[in-house]
Amino acid sequence: MGASQDGDALLRLRDVVKHFPVGQRRVGATADVVHAVDGVSLEVRRGETLGLVGETGCGKSTLARCATRLLALTSGRVVFDGHDITALSRRQLRPFRREFQMVFQDPYGSLNPHRRVGSIIGDPLTVHGLADGSAGRRRRVQEAMELVGLNPEHYNRYPAEFSGGQRQRIGVARALVLRPKLLVCDEPVSALDVSIRAQIINLLADLQRELDLTYLFISHDLSVVRQVCDRVAVMYLGKLAEVAPVADLYRRPRHPYVAALLSAVPVPDPDLSDRRQRIILAGEVPTPVHPPAGCRFHPRCPKARRRCVDQAPELVPRGGDEARHVTACHFPVEPGDDLALPHPPIDQPGQDAGDDLAPVAGGGR
């Protein structure tokens, strides 16, 4: 999709924060919280497919559930189509639910095993009182089934009688029966076989053209994202690391984490695969209960310096990038950087004279 103006955002997230309390609350002590999403601003433009990428546990699904208001936000704002839906009650949200729908990850868990497929797909019609009689409902459900490539005759079957790929089509049909503007797809293909995956991706692409849909496409599979998305947002530990048009991001990642992620994408060509440099990051993803100070990635980053501990980097264009390519990194990757270097010992004072002004805030736990 071409460059869109700022005013063309269908969904706009502003400083979205979602914390989950964990464990037992003791008297006099503040409960620990999981910082699942910690200040994310993002917009999904009309007609585009925005990919949201990150490792398991980075908060991308939580962000999607905040965006569709399945979860209440800790702070921040969600604006859909010009309406602030941040604080709406479930009842007040109902008219908006016609406009944005979700496709879920698990084609088995997301369909009630005790209900017939026709009634599952027709659910949105019933809930929103758009059924116009059982015959009308049946007609609209069967239209939706046809749209996603299901046999409309299978209206009365149970989910157990379908394969994984067909079930995911049922999930898509349920999401589309109200003809929404935005479809939030939470890892729609990661539970499917590779061959089925391509079918569902093609289906989603066809539907986008036919029905003028906007997608927020969540995945941890970078090759799928490259195939379907116009822009990509990469999340790490509850924050955005980099947002860029898909070609830019894959050609020239600026955030060291994104560079490392891309280096891990399997390449089908073994010769190319051998020649490629694989960046192995040090350590594990820290716990989101006590995220590191400053840049969240600094304990694992080969380019980390004092400033990365002291100051959280902003998400802005870096070093001559276009305005559409923003990176949250003080020291973005330049061509020729060797990211295979070990993590520098930034936690010892005096190591990096220029930036070493403040005492170490303590990186993490």
Add this chain to the structure above:
Amino acid sequence: MTITAPGQAAAGAAAAPTVAIQGRGPWRLAWDRLRRDPAAIASAAVIVLIVAAAVAAPAVAHAVGHGPNDQYPDVGLTTAGLPVGPSRRFLLGTDNLGRDLLVRVLYGARISLLVGVAATLLATVAGVVVGLAAGYFSGLVDLTLARFMDVVLSFPYLLFAIALVSVHGPSLAITILVIAFFSWAAIGRIVRGQTLSIREQEYIEASWSVGSGAARVMFVEILPNLLAPVIVLATLLIPTAIVFEATLSFLGLGVAPPTATWGGMLSDSLAFYQVAWWFPLFPGLALLALTLAFNLLGDSVRDALDPAGWRTVIG
């Protein structure tokens, strides 16, 4: 594994389009399994027989010419005033007041079935509603309801029944209410536990995301998944309620005499079992047959609904 001959495979493929594939839902599959279970058939037959006997009780009374509460001091008692044994006039003998035991056992089945089914229905509806609400809403609602269920379950029910009956006097309605009150919490607790786990399924989230409200999620999404365990629990609760009723009647706290109840008859027979074996035997056998049949049927229903077995979940 057998290897299908090519001809057979072709014939199967050709036949396939003509035979419409009928969607067989989980209920249909369970029903098919139940129909093939001999224990289920046998216990269902016993239950049907007892229900038929209860329905036919007035007709039998008319045929033999003895009402359930008619006393026959001349022919129904020996000269010493003891019950007479089975004979052509009294097929199952008489009780200590010279009443026809056969007619009274049949009338007793009416009370047992009525109390068993009515108390179970009440307890099941209450247990499902409270358990669903506790599991779905969680938080303070759950805390309150779950503790309330714990309190009910830890109540000394006989003492409570004695206290209630001494205030209100024994009656059929009080009996049903007391039994239902002490039974619903067991169902409520299991329903709550199941609801808590079903709540975490992705299809519940999907239902919220299309805009469903709490009632719709509870009764359209969650309830169908609970029906199987609830049906099993209810089937197994009926015999418990029947025994409960017999216990109350035995203690004189159930349905008031002279209404014929199996528990009451067993109680009356205590002083006579050495001289009149038939007096405790027939009401006791009837009680045994009915409760055993319901218990076996409940087990079969459980196996049919989930062959993999939730024995761990519901007893």
